[in-house]
Amino acid sequence: LKMLSQRRFSFEEYVATVRKKTGELLALPVEGAALIAGKEAEQAQALAEPFIDLGTLFQLQDDVLDLYGDKGRGLMGSDLYEGKVSALVVAHLFKHPEDTVWLVDLLRSGREETPIQEVKRAIDRFRDTGALDYVISFVMKIVERLFQSPVLRDESELHNVAMELVVRAMRPIQHILE
Numbered sequence: 001l002k003m004l005s006q007r008r009f010s011f012e013e014y015v016a017t018v019r020k021k022t023g024e025l026l027a028l029p030v031e032g033a034a035l036i037a038g039k040e041a042e043q044a045q046a047l048a049e050p051f052i053d054l055g056t057l058f059q060l061q062d063d064v065l066d067l068y069g070d071k072g073r074g075l076m077g078s079d080l081y082e083g084k085v086s087a088l089v090v091a092h093l094f095k096h097p098e099d100t101v102w103l104v105d106l107l108r109s110g111r112e113e114t115p116i117q118e119v120k121r122a123i124d125r126f127r128d129t130g131a132l133d134y135v136i137s138f139v140m141k142i143v144e145r146l147f148q149s150p151v152l153r154d155e156s157e158l159h160n161v162a163m164e165l166v167v168r169a170m171r172p173i174q175h176i177l178e
Helices: 011-036 041-068 087-095 097-108 116-128 131-147 156-177
Strands: none
Touching (some): 011 087, 041 087, 041 116, 041 156, 087 116, 097 116, 131 156
């Protein structure tokens, strides 16, 4: 968080980071299994690519769920209390850089010092200013891309696994999509 208040927030940069972190972590076993099954390295990478999207989808869903659902942590907004920069924080600050000082101060304050009313304010602001809609729209683009993936279409069993994971990832935020 040290340089957080001095940077311009980019949703694309956030997504690229998530793709490298959560996305590639989910793709790795698919690529490994394809290699073990005798696929060429390039083909194994192609089979794993949709799972990078799936990992990204999971992370974005998790970010939304933290503020607008139940992550099972007993406290809405745990990511804000813990000072985590989520997709919603980045989307909001990209659209509303004038809120940088307020939001960075909130993220820096530490779990015990973070006022609940400020977390509630952030949750309301993200919904009211379009950050939630922006993230949900991005999630839906990923879902669409996964459903239309030619790589997955050609591998029916892998397609079924991916679609089941999409359904499971989306279920906790279904109430937001309706």
